[in-house]
Amino acid sequence: MSKVVAAAIAGALTLTTAGGLTVAKVMDRADVTISVDGVSQQVKVRPGSVDQALKAQGISVGSHDTVQPALATKVADGTYIAVNYGRKVNLDVDGTGSSRWTTARTVSAVLQQLNLDNPKNIVSVSRSAQIPRKGLNLAVSVARDVSVTAAGKTTKVTTPGTVADALDAAGVKYDSNDISKPGLGTALTEGMSIAWTKVDVKNSTKNVSVAYSKTSVDTSKLTKGDTKITTQGVDGVNQETWVMTYHDGKLVSQKRTAVKKVKAPVTQVTEVGTKAPAPKPSSSSSSSSSSSSSSSSGGSPVTGGTTCTASTYGANDGTAGGPTASGETFDPSQLTAASKTLPLGSSIRVTNVANGQTVTVRINDRGPYVGGRCLDLSTAAMNAIAPGEGLVTVRYSS
Template sequence: MLPVHPGTSPRTRKSRHMARTLLIPAVAGISALALVTTAGLATALHKNDVELVVDNSATSIAVREDTVAAVLELEGIELGEHDIVLPGPETRISQGMEITVAYGRPLDLSVDGVKRTVWTTAPDVGQALAFLNLDAQDSKLSTSRSTGISRQGLSVDIATAKDVTLTVAGKTTQLTVAGTVADALAEAGVTPDADDTLTPAADTTLTDGLAITFVDVEVKTSAKEVDIPFKKTTTSSETMAKGEKKITTKGAVGMSRETYTDVYHDGRLVSSTLAKSVISRQPVHEVTTLGTKEPAPKVEVADPGVKKTAPTGSNNLTPASGSTCMASYYWEAQPTANGEQFNTNAMTAAHKSLPFNTMVKVTNLANGKSAVVRINDRGPYISGRCLDLSTAAMQQIGGTSSGVVKVAYEVVG
């Protein structure tokens, strides 16, 4: 039997022993619980540094979340069916991880008129077309390749390059170009103006094999002086003997300045149109006056001392007395004013008004030689002259060498 301490019953001593025995396991359990709780709390309080890249915009964050999906939810990022996240949403977070989010964007494409819509995560047009294998540098785009694509999307028209021919001034060139006929001209360095012609029109969409023709049209102005011909008219005069004819108004050509519009195609004149005509000098119309006066009846006066003879060229004639004037002669065979055929060997003459068949004595005042001639023609029409003798008559009075001589004349029958 254990010793019993004074004042202590055996029951009391047993209870204390049991208490000491139970206390040891209880303390051990509390220590274990504290250890587990501390480890869990440490894990819950740990943060990982993560770089979040959204559409190429990077942000560094510290997160306690354990998956990519949880981090995205933390940042309020919702993914659509066309969006991409790397690494995947179920990937566990680790220190220094980079999470990349690329939003899908609708890209409405029209390629040579054929429309379609594609989704892309590319940030700009150039990268999107490169991914779609539509980035040919000779294609023509409706927007710049550097244009950004928003989440709302973008519409882009693409014209792919076509093989065409361009003919300028008769020379044909092969071109590979996109767009319209105007783009083909620009590629060739041709700048049309309003006068030029172009087939087909500048806004025509290019197609393979299209033939383009350009004609350089130039409009110029030219001018020249042009003669205006005069008209010939006749009039009558009762003061002139019938059968007599003379030019009373001499004709003269006029002058006008004509301005033309000249059209050249590729340097070659194709048309010239009269634009205006300005008269600088009016023409003078020629007027010929015809005599209508009937000759007075001839009165024969008998003179027993004078015997009427035919015209003669005798040098024994007495000099004529009366009027004086200048006389010329002519020799061309032609009809006379009274209807005869001119005979250069006959003793005849032309006078402006004396009746036909009048006998006239003509004396050369320089040498005194005389001849009697018959009037059968009209003339001369040169100022200062009154008679135009036949060659024979002029020879008789010795004036052929001079051509024109001063004479005295008188009517003798």
């Protein structure tokens, strides 16, 4: 080759390119690919480090950003440089706040990094949303495994939120009267046990008997010591309203809230004689009269035996016509009595301690079952020794 040709070739290699660079200088650059947050571009860079290559492209990185390969790595043809910018996520997990830096670019990716990607968790931002460079506020309500016991049945559920949310997840229909332990607004924790009690409050009305009172009036129409019932006592009726509280269908409390008078009781009126007794007859007539009186009153007063309180039953108390312990039908007009211990069918004499009046009765029933009482006299038997009275002190013997 001649020197002229060689010189021509050498001169050609020093020709200027369209961009003003010599061909030699252009051939001195490396082809690299730079990816910034997943967006790639191919560029030519001078020989040097990754850091120099990025700066040449106007790309700066901070302490929360990642660069691969490392900034000090030398670049060559075909080098792939990946830059991922850090993003600040202000996190609120079940009310507890914290801040995290991440190079993840989507909410879904950062949830996976934080192990909060359970599909049952409630997230304040769409899981598919992008995280901007300026960062993101993200609230997560974590699903918890809890158990709900209602009406004797335990159900396992996985849900975020509060006790109220767990009851909803378990299909429990509740209202403000019901009892939940813990309370409805309590935040769920892993493994929590929830007990729910259904509370029903109902109003109920019922009629109750009101006992009649007794009064006595003096009358000169009757001999002193004699009595006569002129107005029979009648029990009244009140309507009571009650509030009944049920827990899981069982009555746990009841409270009377109102009383309405339906029928007023009728006071029993007894006339008490004040007229002086007639003069005593002669001894013969007195003896005859005394004999007759003893026969009608049941004999002479009992002076020994047992002394106790006797009550009466049969008049207006619903027992007339019912069965007795002896099997016969109760007739309050007969001279009978009830005793807890005396033999059925036996007869005893009963004396009113206050006036000495005596009656003979037959035991045909059992009772009374009120403490301190020994006999329950039929209406006729009580009227024979204490007309119009309900309780009287007696002495009795067989």
